[in-house]
Amino acid sequence: MNLKHSKQRDSIKEFLKGRKDHPTAAVVYENVRKTIPNISLGTVYRNLTLLADIGEISRIHVGDGVDHFDADISPHYHFICRECGNVMDMDMDKMDLEKAAGRNFCGEIEYHTICFYGKCEKCCEASIQKKHNVTLC
Amino acid sequence: MNLKHSKQRDSIKEFLKGRKDHPTAAVVYENVRKTIPNISLGTVYRNLTLLADIGEISRIHVGDGVDHFDADISPHYHFICRECGNVMDMDMDKMDLEKAAGRNFCGEIEYHTICFYGKCEKCCEASIQKKHNVTLC
């Protein structure tokens, strides 16, 4: 393997592993800067791309125009709140859809993604509070 | 409704309706230009966004960094060829996944998308031809 060690890449990977949300490159940059103040945004992008390419992290497209990254590479699905934009994991098994999909399809299906969209728990509570003008404890 | 009529918007909608693939804004622009030569790319973007917002078309994110648009707003899933980048419809029923997903989730699920990724029929054939150095009829 022609990969060399770098503390920048380590920090990026470590930061991602400590998060359960799905940060963007900009968020990774802002946070890794706390330990490596002069790290470059380009370095963050390059290493996120590299880590995703070699399969150590995964890149998530949720439709907000920004790439998100996830240290959890086990197969799972995502939920995106249309209110606050948060990306969270869905606690459900991965579906065996590819066999069903392949019945009417002549190419080769390699993998699939599912995104659920709606309003997350927090935003649901917030809108109830707003509607009834009360504060839940 | 504070919507006024415009031939630009009509052309955009009509072009989209005549396509079974899922063109990008740039492709829409290039084609609508054949009937309205001095239409602006900004107008295409604005109207695609407007039509998507009012639900007359849908915007598709497949992860290639470019937005695709689809005049077919009936619920269905997509396949994206990782070789040629084509976006096509999957001929399968929409799954009832939201009930299952909601069991361990406290927010409100409004809709979901599924994207299958792999190699399309054409690209499969092309790679077989390349491997065996033959031309299929």
Place this chain on the structure above:
DNA sequence: ATAATATCAGTAATTGTTACTACTTTTAGA
């Protein structure tokens, strides 16, 4: 008709991401 306003063309600005360049680290081998 005409006034109000949605829409337009053209262009500038913004945003997320990638490429480039000269300098710095890492690491395998003498």
Place this chain on the structure above:
DNA sequence: TCTAAAAGTAGTAACAATTACTGATATTAT
């Protein structure tokens, strides 16, 4: 443990997709 090749880096410029702005035009209700 030197040393030099290769990978990595910071900083910045470039890029591509998209959006915002501006003054002009088209549509529609009255």
